[in-house]
Amino acid sequence: xxxxxxxxxWLALFTHYLVLSLLTVGGAISAAPxxxxxxVDEHAWLSDxxxxxxxxxxxxxxxxxxxxxxxxxxxxxxxxxxxxxAFLGMSLTLGGIMLPSAVLTxxxxxxxxxxxxxxxxxxxxxxxxPIVIGLLLATGWILATGNRYSFDRWPLWLLTAVATLLxxxxxxxxxxxxxxxxxxxxxxLV
Amino acid sequence: MSSLSAAIEAAPGDRxxxxxxxxxFVSFTFLALQGFGGVLAVVQRELVxxxxxxxxxxxVEDWAVAQILPGPNVVNLAIMFxxxxxxxxxxxxxxxxxxxxxxxxxxxxxxxxxxxxxxPHVAGALRGMGAIAAGLVTATGIKLATALxxxxxxxxxxxxxxxxSFASVGLAKLPLVYVLAVLGTLGCVLSYRKLxxxxx
Numbered sequence: 559x560x561x562x563x564x565x566x567x568w569l570a571l572f573t574h575y576l577v578l579s580l581l582t583v584g585g586a587i588s589a590a591p592x593x594x595x596x597x598v599d600e601h602a603w604l605s606d607x608x609x610x611x612x613x614x615x616x617x618x619x620x621x622x623x624x625x626x627x628x629x630x631x632x633x634x635x636x637x638x639x640x641x642x643x644a645f646l647g648m649s650l651t652l653g654g655i656m657l658p659s660a661v662l663t664x665x666x667x668x669x670x671x672x673x674x675x676x677x678x679x680x681x682x683x684x685x686x687x688p689i690v691i692g693l694l695l696a697t698g699w700i701l702a703t704g705n706r707y708s709f710d711r712w713p714l715w716l717l718t719a720v721a722t723l724l725x726x727x728x729x730x731x732x733x734x735x736x737x738x739x740x741x742x743x744x745x746x747l748v
Numbered sequence: 749m750s751s752l753s754a755a756i757e758a759a760p761g762d763r764x765x766x767x768x769x770x771x772x773f774v775s776f777t778f779l780a781l782q783g784f785g786g787v788l789a790v791v792q793r794e795l796v797x798x799x800x801x802x803x804x805x806x807x808v809e810d811w812a813v814a815q816i817l818p819g820p821n822v823v824n825l826a827i828m829f830x831x832x833x834x835x836x837x838x839x840x841x842x843x844x845x846x847x848x849x850x851x852x853x854x855x856x857x858x859x860x861x862x863x864x865x866x867x868p869h870v871a872g873a874l875r876g877m878g879a880i881a882a883g884l885v886t887a888t889g890i891k892l893a894t895a896l897x898x899x900x901x902x903x904x905x906x907x908x909x910x911x912x913s914f915a916s917v918g919l920a921k922l923p924l925v926y927v928l929a930v931l932g933t934l935g936c937v938l939s940y941r942k943l944x945x946x947x948x
Contacts, residue, residue, distance in 0.1 A: 579818060579819060580818045581818060582818050582819055582820070583815075583816065583817075583818050583924065583925060583928065585815075585820060585821050586819075586820050588924055611861065612858075614874075615854065615857050615858050615861050616854055617784075617878070618784070618857070618874045618877065619784070619850065619853055619854040619857050620780060620781045620782065620783055620784050620850055620853065621780045621781070621783060621787065621846065621847070621849075621850025621851070621853070621854065622780065622783070622787055622820050622822045622823060622846055622847065622850065623820065624820035624823065625847075625850060625851060625854045628851060628854065628855075629854060629855075629858055632855065632858060633858075648855075652851075655819075655820075656819065656820070656823065656843075658818075658819075659817065659818040659819025659820075659823075659824070660819060660823065660824075660827060660839075660843065662817060662818065662819070663814075663817045663819055663823075663824045663827045663828065664827055664831060664836070664839055666813075666817055667813075667827060667828045667831050667832070668831065670813065671831075671832060677940060677943050677944065677947065678940065680939075680943055681936050681937075681939040681940035681943050682813075682936050682939075683809040683812055683813060684809070684899060684900060684901075684935075684939045684943075685932070685934075685935035685936030685937070685938065685939035685940070686809075686812035686813070686815075686816060686932055686935055686936065687808045687809060687811075687812050687895070687896065687899070687935075688896055688899070688901075688906040688907075688909040688910040688913070688935060689812075689909055689910065689912075689913040689927075689928070689931045689932055689935055690808065690811055690812040690815050690913075691808065691889055691892050691893050691896065691910050691913075692889075692909065692910035692911060692912065692913030692914040692915075692917070693815070693913055693914070693917055693924075693927075694788070694885060694886075694888060694889035694892065695886060695889040695890075695910070695914045695918065696913070696914045696915075696917040696918030696919075697885050697889075697918075698882050698883070698884075698885035698886030698887075698889060699882075699886070699914070699918040699919075700917075700918055701878065701881060701882035701885060702879065702882035702883075702886070714875065714876075714878075714879045715879075717876065717879040717880065717883070718879045718880070718882045718883045718886070719883070720883070721879065721880045721882070721883025721884065721887070722883040722886045722887045722890070723887075724883075724887075725789065725883060725884055725887035725888070726887040726890050726891060729797075732782055732789065732790060732793065732884060733782055735880050735883075735884070736784055736877050736880050736881075738876075738880070739873075739876035739877045739878075739879055739880035740873040740874075740876050740877050741873075741876070742876045743871075743872035743873040743874065743875045743876025743877065743879075744869045744870075744872050744873040744876070745869075745872070746868070746869075746872050748872075748875065748876050748879060
């Protein structure tokens with residue numbers, strides 16, 4: 559697809575991600591539905607398949623999940639005319655989503671460290687820790703099961719269970735496990 | 749004053765530290781490159797188990813804060829860890845280490861992806877790696893759970909809170925914001941009261 563973006567449009571893209579940054583509690587992926595609304599539904603800067611591919615490619619690439627935001631900006635730029643705009647779009651979306659939260663985290667960390675003996679700070683950190691561990695287990699569960707619980711996926715579940723046991727109980731290198739998973743999938747065994 | 753705080757900092761004896769800002773940058777680059785489907789499992793293994801830059805308890809507490817603050821969790825953790833060691837230069841080194849090389853890689857992937865998206869082998873390999881990634885995250889959760897044994901609230905209450913958060917997000921798929929607001933407040937208030945009793 560081909561689109562035209564004015565300076566005002568680029569600015570709107572940047573500001574939208576600046577605002578979203580402060581709403582991404584629990585990770586950038588939690589703001590993905592709103593990005594879809596803004597980029598695909600409201601402005602039609604990105605097609606629906608492009609939106610989904612941005613997330614899928616970022617998931618299959620090493621690094622933080624937030625890179626999917628960079629790919630969205632990249633694809634908007636590609637639609638607007640090639641590599642130059644793609645780099646601009648990527649800088650705007652990634653910069654927008656990172657800057658406000660990074661500045662907030664930086665100062666919150668300094669404050670928290672200076673006040674680490676305060677009972678409120680200790681209670682906050684300790685009170686949150688069981689909940690955060692529950693969330694980790696929930697993330698693993700959602701990654702393993704997706705949105706459907708159908709029994710024909712048992713080879714994948716078995717693979718997840720084996721990987722869980724190996725990471726928990728042994729010191730085998732994570733990259734070997736990922737390579738094994740990729741090979742099993744490549745040959746259609748899972 | 750500075751020597752006193754340095755002595756307090758150094759008190760938990762077996763903990764190592766990053767040698768320099770560039771050590772921090774290189775370490776975070778390597779751990780980002782090992783992290784498929786999220787970096788958390790790798791961060792835990794590298795920073796806590798291998799390099800011993802953080803204890804398991806410190807990691808859980810910092811992770812909780814990184815999760816509550818807006819922004820990507822692992823990036824927040826890098827800012828917190830980098831700031832504590834080398835101030836703003838450390839925070840910048842941590843974030844750049846996490847992002848720079850993976851960003852270049854993901855752009856290359858995006859450029860070639862369109863040619864191979866329909867290939868069933870490629871789709872299968874991605875599916876297999878996804879199943880492994882799910883196992884990595886689950887095992888990290890199980891390992892970190894052992895840090896809760898010495899929690900002031902006691903094991904039964906901590907298990908109940910962890911299970912409630914697992915069930916409401918993983919099974920009932922409730923929005924994270926509400927889960928954090930309700931369970932988080934409960935956990936913090938209970939911990940505050942326990943700490944108050946203990947300090948008194």
